[in-house]
Amino acid sequence: MRRAAAVLAALTVVALLPAAPAAAAPASVTWTVQPATAAGPDGRRWIERTLDPGQRVTEHLAVRNLGDATAVFTLKAADGYLTDKGRFNMLPSDRASVDGGTWIAVPPTVTVRAGQTAVVPFTIDVPAEVTPGDHPAGIAASIAGAQGTVQVESRVGFRLLLRASGTLRPELTAGDVQATYERSWNPLRPGRLRVSYTATNTGNVRVDARARVDGVTTELGELLPGGSRAAETRVDGVWGLGLVRTIVELQPTIPGESAARPSATVTVTSWVVPWPQLLALLAAALLLAAWRLRRRRLASMLARAREEGRRSAVA
Template identity: 30%
Template sequence: MRRQLRPLTVLCATLGLLYAAGPPASSADRAPAAASPPAGAWTAGPAAGGGSRPGASDSGGRPYFYLQGAPGTVFEDKLSVTNPARAARTVQLRAESGERAAGAWIVLARSEVKVPPRTRADVPFTVTVPAGATPGDHPGAVVASSADGREQRTAVRLKVSGPTLAALSVEEVRIDDGVIRYALVNRGNTTLSPHVAVRAQGLFGELLRREAHPVGALAPGRRTEHAEPWPDTPALDRAEARLTVTAQGGVREEGAATATFVTWGPALGGGTLALATGAGAVLWTVRRRRNARGNAQEERA
């Protein structure tokens, strides 16, 4: 004998759904855009004709240092500091470590350079890879800074030869005020270029589908936070957002989060339609679960 749901039970369950959802979360602040260097300012970058991978420009310029070799290798290269101004400029130099400590292997010939007006100074440096270095990517940088607070960072992309491991994790997935937020962590020893596909499922069907798209390079050991906009969230529903992340090396990982959506104005301001819809959703969920249990019992019988 099946037990019938009483109207009061359905109403209480719906009200519980509404109040459990809580008020909408506030939007996160957006990161400010990076400012472009002022006209005529000093610049720093890889010297022409060095041992790194060349860039695409006709002048032979390189956007970063690229080094590749076995453990125990010693690399040599130069940082070029250019001063187009009419007065001399003093620039401080330092090595910056990434998550895998490549910066600790960089030794600059000088920590400070005075560049005459309208000229350039090249500063040599070495990168010594320890004999026991782990294979894979080891990011670092050479940083130049001046007394006026301006700073320029030139990446050093070091790849140590040997077996590589591609692995990442999807963490802290949550739904915040029309945005799906999550973090990606590179757990391997090689730089990855992840692609993320997004799907959201509600009580009555699919709510969002976004095909796989790139989200930027991810160096070994690095953690990056991302956001997927979801502007058309439902007025009243219980939904699950699922992320599928793929990358080279056969990487495939998933992460998910659930949220209850409620339009508070109609729901609490005499919105009979919202209550009725919520009651219907609860009733539909209860009946579906009971039918599933009944089918399972019949199969076992």
């Protein structure tokens, strides 16, 4: 049961840190990496620390080899980011870190015997001139291998939520706001407004982003500082009768807090020609004109008939 639970934990971390296919590593090697104390794994899924500028702390990680042979794992730290689908990842080995990943000093390798767990200490050094807020990073153990003629790396790791103390500034901005009206050709039914926009975290702390467009709320998920996410909201029941004014409101909430922070709003105005209603009015006007014309003709025919009747009576 413990072995099965460890495998499940490894798969969970792989989901947090997508990497090359597992076939890149020896088939017999399966491993997990998780936060730990000096005594061993402590149950944390990630490491979350708020540190002062210039502060240095020591943390631990545990690498467990679930395979049937001794393996040498490469240990690396790197800046963290969110993928387009909102999953946490860390920069690949061929990209240099410039933020939280540079604060972490970890031994380059660790050798773990089959079925054993190795606890590895590492340090986090916060720069003295660091800006307040979040500086996400990740740390992973990997094994490189060949897949055909291509050298690939399979890695498993966890997330480090590093925050420098100071004033937190949750802030979202909306860009590339566009509104498209989808009309209903039934003049008695309203259409739909499709509003696309990009939410960007311009603050210094990770936030849970929420968008509200004309009363319709959309959860955009987590955004790290500097991160963006394209989104679209559809608003039903909109009458396109000329000027259509749309307000996009973004609300940031710091994880762990219940109240949303002050929101940012963007207003977009578009002109919608009410073709179904105009055509309906035109059809009604034509029917009315035809009815009046027919009525005049009928009145004229009746008048002529009366006149002819009078003439016949006189004769």
